[in-house]
Amino acid sequence: xxxxxxxxxxxxxxxxxxxxxxxxxxxxxxxxxxxxxxxxxxxxxxxxxxxxxxxxxxxxxxxxxxxxxxxxxxxxxxxxxxxxxxxxxxxxxxxxxxxxxxxxxxxxxxxxxxxxxxxxxxxxxxxxxxxxxxxxxxxxxxxxxxxxxxxxxxxxxxxxxxxxxxxxxxxxxxxxx
Numbered sequence: 001x002x003x004x005x006x007x008x009x010x011x012x013x014x015x016x017x018x019x020x021x022x023x024x025x026x027x028x029x030x031x032x033x034x035x036x037x038x039x040x041x042x043x044x045x046x047x048x049x050x051x052x053x054x055x056x057x058x059x060x061x062x063x064x065x066x067x068x069x070x071x072x073x074x075x076x077x078x079x080x081x082x083x084x085x086x087x088x089x090x091x092x093x094x095x096x097x098x099x100x101x102x103x104x105x106x107x108x109x110x111x112x113x114x115x116x117x118x119x120x121x122x123x124x125x126x127x128x129x130x131x132x133x134x135x136x137x138x139x140x141x142x143x144x145x146x147x148x149x150x151x152x153x154x155x156x157x158x159x160x161x162x163x164x165x166x167x168x169x170x171x172x173x174x175x176x177x
Contacts, residue, residue: 003027003065005108006039007099008072010037013113013174015045017070022048029064029172032073033057035087058095059087063102069110071099074148076115078141085143092147093154100158109165112155115174117145 004021008014009030013170014037021028027050030042045051058063058073074091075081082086096112103110120135127148128132139147150167161167 001025001027002067003029003171005031005064005069006072006103007030007031008074008113009071009093010034010039010053011072012037012041012074013171014043014070014072017072018042018045018051021069022051026050028052029054029066031056031062032057035084036075036077047060053115057091058098059090061098061101066108069099069103069108070113071110071151072113073097073099074113074151075101075144077147078144081144082140085140088143089147092144092151095153100154100164101174103164104158104162105144109167111167112169113171114148114152114170115144116170117141118149118152118170120145123160138165 004026006014006018006028009018010032018028018030022045030053042053046053075084075088075099099110102151114168119131119133123134134143136142155168158164
């Protein structure tokens with residue numbers, strides 16, 4: 001049994017992840033500011049004795065002693081990051097630093113939910129991991145695209161400096177449980 005922090009846990013993917021972690025026997029702390037997630041997504045989990053929901057924005061400091069962290073906190077749809085571009089950029093910068101600092105203090109493994117958007121508007125299809133992308137750092141989607149690129153940079157810098165065990169997944173075209 002592990003204690004796992006899921007940031008963005010009330011979102012679509014986060015809520016399914018919380019459910020799966022509980023089903024395998026883990027203790028789950030779900031952190032979400034509900035800017036794009038919904039308590040409806042986790043309503044059935046609230047009765048579980050190993051589940052705790054905390055309404056909190058990752059851009060504000062937090063500290064938990066955990067074994068693993070899954071960072072899914074960030075508006076992921078064009079509607080939400082279009083409405084909240086500064087908040088999106090802050091979640092990918094200040095928020096990611098707060099996640100990584102918690103991982104460092106806890107000696108926890110940490111996973112970053114990234115996106116294919118880090119490639120920008122790719123000139124190569126399909127993209128291979130070595131492809132560096134065709135990005136626009138000042139366009140209306142840049143808060144998300146560049147934010148996720150910066151989050152990946154932070155993850156690797158913390159890994160190199162503090163030896164934090166990291167994983168990055170570039171999630172896209174995802175639906176269903």
